[in-house]
Amino acid sequence: MTGRRRQGTGRITLDDVARVAEVSPITVSRALRSPEKVSAATRERVERAAAKVGYVPNRLAGALASNASRVVGFVAATLNNSIFGETIQAFIDVLDDAGFQLLVGASGYQAEREEALIREFLSHRVAGLALVGTTHTAGARRMLAAAGVPVVELWELADRPIDMVVGFDNRGAARAVTERLIERGCRRLVAAVSLIGDERRSETRLAGFRDAAAETGVAIAGEIRIEQPLLINESGARILDYIRSLDGVDGVFCTNEFMATGTLVRCQAAGIRVPDDIAIVGMGDTQIASVVPPGLTTIRFPDYEIGHTAAETLIERMAGRDFDTPSVRLDWNLVLRGTA
Amino acid sequence: MTGRRRQGTGRITLDDVARVAEVSPITVSRALRSPEKVSAATRERVERAAAKVGYVPNRLAGALASNASRVVGFVAATLNNSIFGETIQAFIDVLDDAGFQLLVGASGYQAEREEALIREFLSHRVAGLALVGTTHTAGARRMLAAAGVPVVELWELADRPIDMVVGFDNRGAARAVTERLIERGCRRLVAAVSLIGDERRSETRLAGFRDAAAETGVAIAGEIRIEQPLLINESGARILDYIRSLDGVDGVFCTNEFMATGTLVRCQAAGIRVPDDIAIVGMGDTQIASVVPPGLTTIRFPDYEIGHTAAETLIERMAGRDFDTPSVRLDWNLVLRGTA
DNA sequence: ATGAAAGCGCTAACAA
DNA sequence: TTGTTAGCGCTTTCAT
Numbered sequence A, B: 001m002t003g004r005r006r007q008g009t010g011r012i013t014l015d016d017v018a019r020v021a022e023v024s025p026i027t028v029s030r031a032l033r034s035p036e037k038v039s040a041a042t043r044e045r046v047e048r049a050a051a052k053v054g055y056v057p058n059r060l061a062g063a064l065a066s067n068a069s070r071v072v073g074f075v076a077a078t079l080n081n082s083i084f085g086e087t088i089q090a091f092i093d094v095l096d097d098a099g100f101q102l103l104v105g106a107s108g109y110q111a112e113r114e115e116a117l118i119r120e121f122l123s124h125r126v127a128g129l130a131l132v133g134t135t136h137t138a139g140a141r142r143m144l145a146a147a148g149v150p151v152v153e154l155w156e157l158a159d160r161p162i163d164m165v166v167g168f169d170n171r172g173a174a175r176a177v178t179e180r181l182i183e184r185g186c187r188r189l190v191a192a193v194s195l196i197g198d199e200r201r202s203e204t205r206l207a208g209f210r211d212a213a214a215e216t217g218v219a220i221a222g223e224i225r226i227e228q229p230l231l232i233n234e235s236g237a238r239i240l241d242y243i244r245s246l247d248g249v250d251g252v253f254c255t256n257e258f259m260a261t262g263t264l265v266r267c268q269a270a271g272i273r274v275p276d277d278i279a280i281v282g283m284g285d286t287q288i289a290s291v292v293p294p295g296l297t298t299i300r301f302p303d304y305e306i307g308h309t310a311a312e313t314l315i316e317r318m319a320g321r322d323f324d325t326p327s328v329r330l331d332w333n334l335v336l337r338g339t340a
Numbered sequence C: 001a002t003g004a005a006a007g008c009g010c011t012a013a014c015a016a
Numbered sequence D: 001t002t003g004t005t006a007g008c009g010c011t012t013t014c015a016t
Helices: A016-023 A023-032 A040-051 A059-066 A085-098 A111-123 A140-145 A170-183 A201-216 A230-246 A255-268 A305-320 B012-022 B024-033 B040-053 B061-068 B082-097 B111-123 B138-147 B170-183 B201-216 B232-244 B256-270 B303-318
Strands: A071-076 A101-106 A126-134 A152-156 A166-170 A188-194 A219-224 A251-256 A279-281 A298-300 A326-328 A334-335 B071-076 B102-105 B128-132 B151-154 B164-168 B188-194 B217-225 B250-256 B279-280 B298-300 B328-329 B332-336
Touching: A016 A023, A016 A040, A023 A040, A059 B061, A071 A085, A071 A111, A071 A219, A085 A101, A085 A305, A085 A334, A085 B102, A101 A111, A101 B082, A111 A126, A111 A140, A126 A305, A152 A305, A166 A170, A166 A305, A166 B012, A170 A188, A170 A201, A170 A251, A170 A279, A170 A298, A170 A334, A188 A230, A188 A255, A201 A219, A219 A230, A230 A251, A251 A255, A255 A279, A255 B328, A326 B128, B012 B024, B024 B040, B071 B111, B082 B102, B082 B128, B082 B303, B102 B111, B111 B128, B111 B138, B128 B303, B138 B303, B151 B170, B151 B303, B164 B170, B164 B303, B170 B201, B170 B250, B170 B279, B170 B298, B170 B332, B188 B201, B188 B232, B188 B256, B201 B217, B217 B232, B232 B250, B232 B256, B250 B256, B303 B328
Parallel strands: A071 A101, A071 A126, A126 A152, A152 A166, A166 A326, A188 A219, A188 A251, A251 A279, B071 B102, B071 B128, B128 B151, B151 B164, B164 B328, B188 B217, B188 B250, B250 B279
Antiparallel strands: A101 B102, A298 A334, B298 B332
């Protein structure tokens, strides 16, 4: 017997390629990673040998040896709704082009779960990290600081970002769309606010709604929290019930497009005219907002742009560049349709 | 000088914990990974030491040494639409509970891109792989066979799966929903078939549509391919134009719910009564199908169940268990609403 | 342009 | 129950 104490994985390694190409392992490594450091003849022999034996590099070993991985972590809230779809698609598109892989986790809007995912991603030695939102546990902040990994927070602005932020002014956008209600003549407003786990964007948006009301002296008839804010029909039914329990409501602001569309649909089913009897505005402009006549007046988020910019910013930082402006503020748009 | 040739990463390692806990590194490893193999006192000292120094294990090194990673790869088509949202969410939920991480890639419906992603995932030494669809390049099949990694294909059935499949009968479902059109009295049918990259499920569904027509002797007035099948308004407009270019069409089958909803919306905008003038059916039952009155008659896919079952099956296989039935066939449901 | 030696941080194998 | 030693597959450092 050979006396070896441990057996390999049985897979083809760099050494196998080296043997076939009749060069040393390090030359194979160089030929594959930085072809320019190797003569054309050697390069070709190595490539031929690698193809012949079906070599698949082991990035675990590579990352361990070089202390540099090409994997980035993305902590989303959930993956089963389309809110973050454009963002994550844009993010992965840019990263993929730059040769990075994506480790994805879903926090379920729970800061504790986010912390656990961050810990897990750090132990995989990710080169960078993207987090949706700016609500994080103290433990998460501590780990990130200790690890010194580039981090980009998404979808909000932050006074004191962990590292970099790419987002937009949720409060200002909410204010603007509420002002639209008021301009149309609405005088008794209701706000429907989504409530999921530790998510705080809806509170920021509610603040914008209140800004608009306070500024114009218009009455807030009431505010309602919705716990299943992604279910169109259910949330709409609850909001309509609430409106009917109040007097003379003529305008509804919703912190997302699902609740807004639900309210629209339930109103129509109940014979309430939109926007004549009640005007409705939402936030978010996925296709759902445009399919139900007369179309939802809402805020178009820079969702794709957030993902794109976040990825580019992260890549820059991972490449070692520093920034004067680690905070990118993107624009939202007011989309006027029939509901307000 | 110490004479060491290479410097560490500067991060805290197992050895640091061992030093603080005054035990050997392997004991730290055991205390953290299989606490039952270590005395209670030792376990506590190690845990205390690890917490004190803020130890974050390096899973790259662990996976390399043990030749066993806790990472699974998922190749989706795209992440910016909700079709696969429930599937991927269910998949990640189950895997997360089992302590696995998810590496995600988007093929953009291109088999070549899928192959590249598979190669990348294999070089990260994933413990298992999930692929949407059963359309793969020969190269991808070869790599997977060589790697011997557990693979689960999703959303379709396969005569000869790579390893395991979890899906449903797309053809039978399409046939059933088309039969609904025919039962309602439709006699001149149109099929709208989505066309994106190398995706083949829509062809399978078209076959089901043709089955229903052939079986009943009902006429197929025409078939149209739609290249932007996810855009509700645009695809709907194209389909309506096509219908109008034909004579006496009274029933439309669409291979997804976006085209179907688009057709519904455009018909209504054009004053065509649905279902009285034209009946419409689709496939897929995300919220969009239920919001536009009178509601879309469609197929409810077992999307969540696919992800859930796929994850469980993959976990079993990764744990080394074999199966008699590597093919799981899940049920779809016909959802009757107002459009047919 | 190419190679030899050492070691990244961890765990398997063997030993006590 | 705990420790010693070797080595996973690769890349760094230094040398030629």
